[in-house]
Amino acid sequence: MVVDPWFYISLGLLAILVAAIRYTVMVGAYHLVVYKIFKTRLKKFKIKEEFPTKKVVLEEAKWALLNKVNFGFVGIGTYILYKKGYLKVYHDLDEYGLLYAILIVPVTLVLLDTYFFWIHYFMHHPRFAKKSNHRVHHLFKNVSPWSAFSVHPFEGLIEILSRPLLLMFVPLHPYSILAFLLITFGLNVMGHSGYEFFPKNYPRIPLLNLGSCSTFHFLHHRDSCYNFSLFLNVWDRIMGTMHPDYEKFYDEVMANREKR
Numbered sequence: 001m002v003v004d005p006w007f008y009i010s011l012g013l014l015a016i017l018v019a020a021i022r023y024t025v026m027v028g029a030y031h032l033v034v035y036k037i038f039k040t041r042l043k044k045f046k047i048k049e050e051f052p053t054k055k056v057v058l059e060e061a062k063w064a065l066l067n068k069v070n071f072g073f074v075g076i077g078t079y080i081l082y083k084k085g086y087l088k089v090y091h092d093l094d095e096y097g098l099l100y101a102i103l104i105v106p107v108t109l110v111l112l113d114t115y116f117f118w119i120h121y122f123m124h125h126p127r128f129a130k131k132s133n134h135r136v137h138h139l140f141k142n143v144s145p146w147s148a149f150s151v152h153p154f155e156g157l158i159e160i161l162s163r164p165l166l167l168m169f170v171p172l173h174p175y176s177i178l179a180f181l182l183i184t185f186g187l188n189v190m191g192h193s194g195y196e197f198f199p200k201n202y203p204r205i206p207l208l209n210l211g212s213c214s215t216f217h218f219l220h221h222r223d224s225c226y227n228f229s230l231f232l233n234v235w236d237r238i239m240g241t242m243h244p245d246y247e248k249f250y251d252e253v254m255a256n257r258e259k260r
């Protein structure tokens with residue numbers, strides 16, 4: 001294989017550009033709708049009444065955009081793996097069938113949640129917490145959607161490596177990959193939105209309550225030794241790291257919703 005460095009440099013820059021535009025446009029759209037246009041109408045759904053200052057939001061966006069540099073390196077690496085045939089990406093939907101292409105998406109979410117839980121768990125482990133760059137993400141207590149990807153670039157690299165790893169072991173059609181990327185992006189933004197739109201009894205609804213929510217992750221930013229999961233909370237339940245006041249705090253958020 002002839003290596004043209006300019007091709008790879010261009011590919012890396014393109015990956016960074018796409019990631020930065022995706023973040024700015026999608027989070028910006030959410031911010032515009034929820035924090036600006038419907039600010040008054042939706043204020044009863046705000047977890048914490050106060051809004052983060054402009055300075056904090058800019059700091060969130062700065063770390064998130066800095067983190068996009070990883071997309072360049074990982075984008076190039078993933079492309080090389082693909083060209084060398086190490087990825088299980090397939091293009092013919094009939095190869096595994098439509099049902100597989102649909103059902104594999106929730107499976108990838110569970111796998112990513114497991115990957116995230118364990119690296120996050122160790123980042124907060126007393127043995128590693130002081131040295132961990134994860135403290136950057138915890139600079140933000142009253143989170144806004146801009147903080148969804150506000151991590152130190154080193155942490156961002158570990159997290160983003162989950163993508164090529166997934167593609168190396170799980171056969172995925174580009175449509176499934178696209179669904180995975182959109183859903184994970186949306187859930188991450190929702191978890192950091194600072195708003196709780198879920199129903200009143202959500203933490204007590206069987207099965208549904210195995211999913212995470214904005215309040216669940218809000219508590220992680222407030223009290224960092226609990227709630228390490230990303231989309232589900234199954235690993236927190238298994239490992240005994242569910243916030244003991246999760247349901248009580250959720251009820252308080254709901255009570256505030258009714259008062260406002």
Ligand SMILES: [Zn+2]
Pocket residue numbers: 137192217221
């Ligand atoms: Zn967070």
Ligand SMILES: [Zn+2]
Pocket residue numbers: 120124134137138220224
């Ligand atoms: Zn954390």
